[in-house]
Amino acid sequence: MLLIESLQQYKQITARAKQLPDVLTNCYLLPSKVEALTRQGRLYAVEKENLTLLLERAKGFFRVYYYLSPLCSYEPLMLELPAVIEFVFNGALSKRQRREIQLLEDLGFSLGRESARMSLEAGAAQRRFESGETSVAKAEEADMILGLLCRYFNPLYAFIPEKEELLDAIEQGAVFVVRQVSRPEAILFAESVRSTATIRQLLVSEKARSRGYAKNLVETYHEKYREKVRSFFHWVDVNNSPAVRLYQSFGYSFDGRKANEYVLQKKEI
Amino acid sequence: MEKILEVLSEIRPDVDFEKEEELIDGGILDSFDIIQVVMGLNEAFDVEIDVEDLEPENFNSVGAMLDLIKKLQEE
Numbered sequence: 001m002l003l004i005e006s007l008q009q010y011k012q013i014t015a016r017a018k019q020l021p022d023v024l025t026n027c028y029l030l031p032s033k034v035e036a037l038t039r040q041g042r043l044y045a046v047e048k049e050n051l052t053l054l055l056e057r058a059k060g061f062f063r064v065y066y067y068l069s070p071l072c073s074y075e076p077l078m079l080e081l082p083a084v085i086e087f088v089f090n091g092a093l094s095k096r097q098r099r100e101i102q103l104l105e106d107l108g109f110s111l112g113r114e115s116a117r118m119s120l121e122a123g124a125a126q127r128r129f130e131s132g133e134t135s136v137a138k139a140e141e142a143d144m145i146l147g148l149l150c151r152y153f154n155p156l157y158a159f160i161p162e163k164e165e166l167l168d169a170i171e172q173g174a175v176f177v178v179r180q181v182s183r184p185e186a187i188l189f190a191e192s193v194r195s196t197a198t199i200r201q202l203l204v205s206e207k208a209r210s211r212g213y214a215k216n217l218v219e220t221y222h223e224k225y226r227e228k229v230r231s232f233f234h235w236v237d238v239n240n241s242p243a244v245r246l247y248q249s250f251g252y253s254f255d256g257r258k259a260n261e262y263v264l265q266k267k268e269i
Numbered sequence: 270m271e272k273i274l275e276v277l278s279e280i281r282p283d284v285d286f287e288k289e290e291e292l293i294d295g296g297i298l299d300s301f302d303i304i305q306v307v308m309g310l311n312e313a314f315d316v317e318i319d320v321e322d323l324e325p326e327n328f329n330s331v332g333a334m335l336d337l338i339k340k341l342q343e344e
Contacts, residue, residue, distance in 0.1 A: 011320050011321070014320050015320070015324075018319075026308070028303055028304045028307040028318070028323060029323070030293070030300060030303055030323050030325065031323060031324065035299050057302070059280075066278065073320075086301070086342060088304070088305050091280050104290050117283065119283060173314075192293075193296050193297055194284075194289075194295060195283060195284065195285065195297075196281075196283045196284070215309055230283060230285075231282075231283035253344070255282055256279075257279070257280070
């Protein structure tokens, strides 16, 4: 595994990788992202005769970008950290995508999570429920919030924020909580860019469930952004029926966009 | 232009692509979206968007993407 130290080196590696016959790839990183990753020492390459992998090191796992060939055969990979590949598609998988997934499975990846996108026009996000006892998170709660996020979400799929990112979001008033005995026990972490707002994470701790806190939080989130954005959207695990039902109760519907996360578990090298 | 809008709208139906001029610089499309945009445009127009083409100015607007695709089709 080679640490990539510059954008130039990245371009050389990807130029070689593109020479694979009928190459299949999901590697379209913007130069700015490559430069940031190389500056942080977080981008690696695995180059073999029949494949190239670019590995973005996150906290405890790799995010994988690949160059493969459908004309080559593959054996299971061994990496020192778990790895994840996000595979986004619309509606149903095409024949080419199914072949791509087969190659990933030959490499040892297996389906970890099926997600789908739900969306709602801001105009349709009318007040339906109470906001209850929700309030904006405080900076001093960041560690507690991160602790809950790490406990309830799988970092491979969940894009759990770094502490600095969370503190920025708290400062912007984009993190909402419900507290019990002064501790956050339900959290909604939102993000807004221009005309859209999205829920990054929504969780209610086990001991705080069945009290309507999730509905309260989503209502508060809508209240904050309803007049500022055109639409709301987020990704949901399609097998998380309570979450799907919750969002449907607000009028969200699936818009056809799907994402499967394929995971390679850590193997001892 | 219509075909590009079709590709983009499937990826992000919430964005008004005809109006926006800072899709990348304005943070409207993130790195995850870019992957999907590139793959979608490659497939729709039978072109190959290269690493060298992955500059923000080529993806900041629909017009910029159209120019890029025209350039690639001429190559």
